[in-house]
Amino acid sequence: MPPKPSSPFANIRNVPGEKWPGDKGPGDTRPFLCIPYWEAPRVPGDPVDIGVFRPLPGNVTSWDCHGIHASPYKPGNALQVSVDVRNSGPGNATAVATVVVYWANPTIGFAKPTFFGATSVAVPPFRDPFQPIFVTTPTLTAVIPATAPNHICLLALVTHSLDKAGTVADPMGDRHWAQRNLTAASANAKQPLNFPFLIANPFATEEKFELRIHVLGGPALELVALRMRAEPSEAWPHFQLVDERGKPVTDWASEASTGLALGSHQGRKYSLMLKVGPLPSHQVAAIEAVLYLTKERQAPVGSLGIVVGGPDIEALEEPLTQTDKDVQYPKHPKKDRAPSATDLSEDKTRKKKRRATNRRLDRHPG
Amino acid sequence: MEILVGGHLLIDYYAHTLALDELRKALAAAPFTDAALVSARNQTMTDLSLAGDHALLGALVDHIFAHAVSDGTELAMLGHASHLYSRGVTLYQQLAAVRGDFEGALAAPANPASAARFNSAAVNLQVFAQEAYAIQAEVTKLRDGVALLPYISPHPRQMDQPADSWDWGNRLLGRRTDAFVRNLARLAKNSPTRAFAFGALSSYCANVAGSAYLGNVVGGPRRSHRFRDRVARNSVGTWLARQYPSLPTLGTIAQNVRFGTAKNPTLPPGVGQLLNDALKATFDLSRTPPPPDLQLGYGRLVQHLQLLDDFVLPPIPLAPSDVWAAQLYGDPASPPPSLRVQDTGFSGDPDGGVTYTGNLPGDSQPGQSDSSGGSTICGIIMAILIIVDLVQAFVQCIVQWAKKQTCTFWDNMLLKKLWEKDPPDPRTPPGPPEDPGTNSAQLTAMAASDEVLQLIGALYDIHGQIWEALDRTNHFLALHGLTYPGYLIDLPVYKQFTSVPASTEWPHRPVTDPISSYHLYPSSPLEHPTAKTSSFTASATPDAFLTLSASEVALPLWRQIAYGVTDTQNFDMDADRDFRYPCWADKSINFDPVNVQVLAYGDQ
Numbered sequence: 001m002p003p004k005p006s007s008p009f010a011n012i013r014n015v016p017g018e019k020w021p022g023d024k025g026p027g028d029t030r031p032f033l034c035i036p037y038w039e040a041p042r043v044p045g046d047p048v049d050i051g052v053f054r055p056l057p058g059n060v061t062s063w064d065c066h067g068i069h070a071s072p073y074k075p076g077n078a079l080q081v082s083v084d085v086r087n088s089g090p091g092n093a094t095a096v097a098t099v100v101v102y103w104a105n106p107t108i109g110f111a112k113p114t115f116f117g118a119t120s121v122a123v124p125p126f127r128d129p130f131q132p133i134f135v136t137t138p139t140l141t142a143v144i145p146a147t148a149p150n151h152i153c154l155l156a157l158v159t160h161s162l163d164k165a166g167t168v169a170d171p172m173g174d175r176h177w178a179q180r181n182l183t184a185a186s187a188n189a190k191q192p193l194n195f196p197f198l199i200a201n202p203f204a205t206e207e208k209f210e211l212r213i214h215v216l217g218g219p220a221l222e223l224v225a226l227r228m229r230a231e232p233s234e235a236w237p238h239f240q241l242v243d244e245r246g247k248p249v250t251d252w253a254s255e256a257s258t259g260l261a262l263g264s265h266q267g268r269k270y271s272l273m274l275k276v277g278p279l280p281s282h283q284v285a286a287i288e289a290v291l292y293l294t295k296e297r298q299a300p301v302g303s304l305g306i307v308v309g310g311p312d313i314e315a316l317e318e319p320l321t322q323t324d325k326d327v328q329y330p331k332h333p334k335k336d337r338a339p340s341a342t343d344l345s346e347d348k349t350r351k352k353k354r355r356a357t358n359r360r361l362d363r364h365p366g
Numbered sequence: 367m368e369i370l371v372g373g374h375l376l377i378d379y380y381a382h383t384l385a386l387d388e389l390r391k392a393l394a395a396a397p398f399t400d401a402a403l404v405s406a407r408n409q410t411m412t413d414l415s416l417a418g419d420h421a422l423l424g425a426l427v428d429h430i431f432a433h434a435v436s437d438g439t440e441l442a443m444l445g446h447a448s449h450l451y452s453r454g455v456t457l458y459q460q461l462a463a464v465r466g467d468f469e470g471a472l473a474a475p476a477n478p479a480s481a482a483r484f485n486s487a488a489v490n491l492q493v494f495a496q497e498a499y500a501i502q503a504e505v506t507k508l509r510d511g512v513a514l515l516p517y518i519s520p521h522p523r524q525m526d527q528p529a530d531s532w533d534w535g536n537r538l539l540g541r542r543t544d545a546f547v548r549n550l551a552r553l554a555k556n557s558p559t560r561a562f563a564f565g566a567l568s569s570y571c572a573n574v575a576g577s578a579y580l581g582n583v584v585g586g587p588r589r590s591h592r593f594r595d596r597v598a599r600n601s602v603g604t605w606l607a608r609q610y611p612s613l614p615t616l617g618t619i620a621q622n623v624r625f626g627t628a629k630n631p632t633l634p635p636g637v638g639q640l641l642n643d644a645l646k647a648t649f650d651l652s653r654t655p656p657p658p659d660l661q662l663g664y665g666r667l668v669q670h671l672q673l674l675d676d677f678v679l680p681p682i683p684l685a686p687s688d689v690w691a692a693q694l695y696g697d698p699a700s701p702p703p704s705l706r707v708q709d710t711g712f713s714g715d716p717d718g719g720v721t722y723t724g725n726l727p728g729d730s731q732p733g734q735s736d737s738s739g740g741s742t743i744c745g746i747i748m749a750i751l752i753i754v755d756l757v758q759a760f761v762q763c764i765v766q767w768a769k770k771q772t773c774t775f776w777d778n779m780l781l782k783k784l785w786e787k788d789p790p791d792p793r794t795p796p797g798p799p800e801d802p803g804t805n806s807a808q809l810t811a812m813a814a815s816d817e818v819l820q821l822i823g824a825l826y827d828i829h830g831q832i833w834e835a836l837d838r839t840n841h842f843l844a845l846h847g848l849t850y851p852g853y854l855i856d857l858p859v860y861k862q863f864t865s866v867p868a869s870t871e872w873p874h875r876p877v878t879d880p881i882s883s884y885h886l887y888p889s890s891p892l893e894h895p896t897a898k899t900s901s902f903t904a905s906a907t908p909d910a911f912l913t914l915s916a917s918e919v920a921l922p923l924w925r926q927i928a929y930g931v932t933d934t935q936n937f938d939m940d941a942d943r944d945f946r947y948p949c950w951a952d953k954s955i956n957f958d959p960v961n962v963q964v965l966a967y968g969d970q
Contacts, residue, residue, distance in 0.1 A: 029735050032727045050727055090728030091735045092845075092857045094837045096682050096830035100695045113698070118691035120830065122682045122837075127858055128730035161704035161827060163725050169698055204699070 029091025030162045035067040035178035047129035050088040051175030062172045063181035063305040076146030083156045084134040087123040094124040099137045102155040106197035108291040109302035110169035111265040153181040172300040193274040201262035208294040212257040216286035233283040237276040244269040279310035377576040378603030385572035386425040392916040406928035417561035423623045424565020434663025435535040440517030448676040458832045464491045475810040492799035495757035498750045521589030539939040549644040559640045571920035575911040577941035583863045585888040586873030587942040593884035596847035598863035602908040604855045605864040620671035633664035683829035702823035736859035736885040746835040768808035866906040871896045894959035901945035
């Protein structure tokens with residue numbers, strides 16, 4: 001018998017308390033679904049994301065799932081979203097999975113996201129974790145109300161009756177859930193930027209949490225910048241967390257934390273005041289806020305990312321990741337067609353207006 | 367002991383079609399300068415141009431004989447499977463229509479047309495349940511018939527039967543192989559028969575090279591690992607079909623090799639005569655069973671090709687329309703319930719989900735989930751029972767819902783009390799369809815109820831289960847060698863046959879429990895003498911044998927035939943010990959080592 005190749009991925013089989021089927025015993029043919037956070041090896045020889053590493057590893061940006069694709073976002077306009085899905089289950093049966101997309105105001109911990117759309121998708125099993133093969137859903141289209149903020153969070157879940165998604169929106173801990181949560185803004189050297197957001201308790205019980213905020217750097221920032229076709233900035237933003245009434249909760253810093261208690265599915269509003277020096281064109285800086293559940297060994301519950309760009313950041317486009325070699329991805333109409341004269345005219349107008357006012361960009365959901 | 371006869375196929379239809387095309391191209395490109403060769407090539411090219419379909423038929427000559435000597439079990443089972451699959455697809459499409467009508471009518475209950483649409487859908491749903499119920503017994507019969515692979519019979523060599531008693535399917539693959547091809551070429555007198563003979567030459571050479579490839583990936587020859595060999599053969603064919611998109615479909619191949627009237631495909635008389643003459647010229651027929659009915663074999667070949675083209679998956683079910691999806695999935699904390707039984711496996715296969723506390727990822731190597739036992743189609747029956755239960759509860763509850771009352775049948779069904787008297791036992795045949803006679807006011811009252819929302823979610827769930835059952839059926843049939851894996855080719859259990867393993871000795875002896883383990887590379891002892899060297903490098907893909915076939919066997923043989931030279935060997939088309947292994951005899955296959963005696967050219 002030819003020897004089975006020694007797989008560096010073998011260690012993922014050691015799921016505590018669970019039994020690896022091997023070649024003996026009854027076959028387990030259920031799906032093992034996930035929305036992938038990384039679709040190419042993070043380092044050479046590394047598997048793609050098949051959902052076994054949850055909670056997400058620390059070097060994965062939990063609010064920037066690569067498996068969620070979105071067209072440029074503008075309140076009141078149609079938003080197109082598609083989602084990549086992977087089934088790494090041990091059997092040979094294709095699963096008809098259901099993918100549901102939600103949106104929410106900038107939130108850490110999702111209590112009641114708003115329904116965006118649902119679709120079915122056939123996901124055959126891909127059992128080799130080194131093969132970057134994913135299936136993409138048909139494109140879902142819906143209009144986010146014009147009253148929505150310039151920044152929203154997208155949440156997606158994949159579920160199947162034999163591999164059900166958890167009932168708590170938990171992108172960091174549940175492979176069935178994922179989050180795309182990107183806020184982009186132009187840096188303003190004179191005035192702090194103000195980012196209101198909500199911290200919500202996704203659980204049905206009262207819980208204590210710790211919110212930790214820090215400036216993103218290193219490989220994580222490089223990845224975010226790469227996704228925006230930008231470069232990571234060496235600027236080191238400072239921020240201050242303020243509560244709903246404008247009262248400071250933390251000092252100005254580049255790293256801070258605070259504790260809070262929230263009732264069942266309750267939320268609390270905060271704002272992040274942000275100072276970033278003038279950024280060169282095509283550079284971005286980012287701040288990440290992560291909410292931890294105090295009682296469960298500091299388990300992460302949710303996260304939020306704020307990305308700040310230089311003056312030309314508005315020209316940056318979200319690259320639609322297409323790592324799959326075999327599965328046909330649905331086209332994104334706005335990406336595939338050449339820009340019309342109207343588009344270009346609108347672009348220029350918007351660019352001028354934004355440069356003049358230095359207001360936050362609204363091109364990306366987050 | 368009576369032995370069912372069947373399953374003598376070597377290289378599959380796709381591989382033969384491709385090998386013929388590759389040989390034609392290689393011959394056209396050969397740098398001949400000798401006038402005799404150039405003239406012979408011109409004649410062959412003219413023949414192929416005039417009678418290309420005869421050449422294709424010649425490339426499938428081994429299949430004609432295999433079908434001719436078969437007892438017809440495989441074709442009958444495939445026909446039964448095709449018929450059932452077609453009914454399953456029809457049911458699936460009917461449910462799509464019912465879902466559309468329910469969702470449309472209940473989303474606009476005040477619309478004057480909605481009540482009639484709802485009532486019609488309610489009747490159609492009951493008809494659907496009746497038809498689903500009626501299909502159960504046939505699904506069970508098919509499953510039990512296919513599961514033991516009775517249509518792939520043991521090889522007579524493996525049973526130590528004397529060669530003179532071998533059926534003609536196996537005889538043509540293991541005795542006087544080169545001589546038969548030469549006699550076909552010699553006796554062909556016009557373009558159709560010459561083209562047929564050229565196709566038969568291609569067939570022989572493709573088997574010599576292709577079987578060697580199969581022996582490498584299977585771990586031994588067809589006689590030792592017949593189930594595994596069958597799946598490998600079909601996997602190789604599927605791989606080639608995907609790699610060479612210009613290859614015709616099996617349905618097109620069936621059309622191309624179809625001669626005679628539209629209703630009765632008939633083996634061209636000239637070809638039939640040629641085959642019989644070549645058999646007489648090649649073998650001493652006084653020492654063999656009578657030649658088989660080639661017309662029967664040809665008719666089955668055409669039917670087989672057509673049936674194999676029937677297993678097409680329909681599009682997946684759509685999620686409920688937006689108005690319903692928003693209600694079903696609007697609150698992630700309260701997802702819609704599923705009627706799927708959780709303590710059975712995917713699509714309801716037994717033991718599929720009982721052992722493990724949580725879902726786990728799979729392995730890239732074939733494992734227990736890929737075995738014959740782990741790939742049954744019980745899920746179809748389970749889905750049918752759920753459908754019947756759902757519909758019966760629906761019929762009993764519809765009146766209460768219209769009165770805004772709760773219905774215990776429905777509530778208990780959601781609690782999975784499937785086998786209790788309340789709700790109805792799904793094993794009881796559903797009664798005749800009843801028109802609920804719902805009026806517009808009742809429909810409006812019903813439309814806002816939680817139960818109707820659950821019904822819409824349940825129908826979507828079941829629709830998905832039926833699609834998965836159809837997908838599962840495709841896998842079941844392919845894993846049991848009845849059909850090609852097709853779109854399933856990247857699954858480890860099939861993919862293992864499309865890449866030669868790292869250097870390893872073969873052939874392996876038969877395994878003790880082949881049905882339980884043919885999805886795995888054999889771990890049984892080696893049969894000595896082993897294959898000395900491999901003609902294929904590690905990781906070689908199936909197209910590697912096409913080059914060997916054309917350049918190493920077919921063109922040299924064609925050249926000898928053109929020159930009238932005869933100094934080649936009869937190669938064993940089973941390639942028991944790799945490429946160009948000669949035809950051979952033995953005293954007993956159970957000796958260790960096997961006493962291999964290479965046959966002289968005239969030995970049969």
